[in-house]
Amino acid sequence: MPTLLFKEVGLVKGVGFNAWRRVGSVMQAVTVYNMREVDELVYLDVTATTDKRPPDFESVDELADECFMPLTVGGGVRTVDDVRRLLQVGADKIAVNTVAVDNPAVIREMAQRFGSQCVVVSIDAQRRADRTYEVFTHAGTVATDRDPVSLAQEVEALGAGEILLTSIERDGTMVGYDVELTRRVSEAVSIPVIASGGAGTYAHMAEVLRDGRASAVAAASMFHFTEQTPPEAKRYLREQGFRVRL
């Protein structure tokens, strides 16, 4: 599934959660992905939390009206009412990140009210020198001293329906997913884990699905900056023996 990152006025893509480059308009991207029948779309407003903004409900409404595929919306989501309003304007799933660490109890409320299937917890993690991992919040700017595995287990117990797991140092590098990180989290929970951060080739996707035990893969840079496309990725994965929709 392609990830669209929104900042200020347009779509961006960075490296290591930094060095953002403009990559075009949201509606254009959605129209293209509609045509290409991508499986799902993830739309993250990357600076909402650090700018202390709530989600931009109007923009999501416009986007969702043209998006005939499952849409996950994240960025600045903190309350049950944020979730209610986003679902109302057409989001299918909501991604929470910072609030999962600051106020995890709200995840239980969200899941009870709207169902686990629409509560995605987005976990951004960075590898430490000693090969352990640490969770960061606020778009990768605030260290939490939390282990992604224990956080994933905690939010699963609270009712989260999926984990969107992003490796901060692999983000935008296109050198491959952090398979070790993905495997540790996937093996520790029984909800689906979407691997994110580092995709550069179709083979990277196969690797993290197989060795990282991911349920699904997300990618941004490789779809923005290379000739590779979601339908070709799916054909490749089907040839490699994975269950994908063509």
Place this chain on the structure above:
Amino acid sequence: MKTVAIVDYGMCNLDSVRRAVEECGGTPIVTDRAEDLETATHIILPGVGSFRDGMQNLRQRSLDVILREQVVGRQIPFLGICLGMQMLAAKGWEGGETDGLGWIDGEVRKLEPAGEDRRIPHIGWNEVAVVGNPPLFDGIGSAKDFYFAHSYHLSCRNEHDVLARTSYCGGFVSAVSRGQILGVQFHPEKSQRVGFRLLRNFLSV
């Protein structure tokens, strides 16, 4: 003209259904008013959330009674989507034992992990194996992928209510029908080409 009443009972996710109906050539009305349901040519009951909350919300608005008059009484073509299909059952267990609309014999139970299929909720695209050649799947056929997002499933008592199955967690019923009462566990409004075809097929019922 196809006027499609999309039942608003406070369980969200109505906008994508409304947009999809529009794209498929219908005139959607998102409503909880009896007079709109009386004049609609088609009724869609969408829904995301728990069975208990869903039924409570329907009853609070007397929509269970109004829907029964229109759908069971006047036989208006009806499509339940996801929770909207599950509530057709006589009983559900999500959020505690709760009576459903009872138009389809069966109960709504939690998916149980089976073999490799251990991740619940079942979220994502999966194959829908259609029984026979029902008009709802005209031009789509069997074994196409639709988009699912659910933790519970409708277990039918009568085999002849089963329109399609999906093999996940030991297999579950992914579409039902009894006369013009139809239900799908997946989300046609999010299933792109095949989903729109299914909605167009429903509009021509």
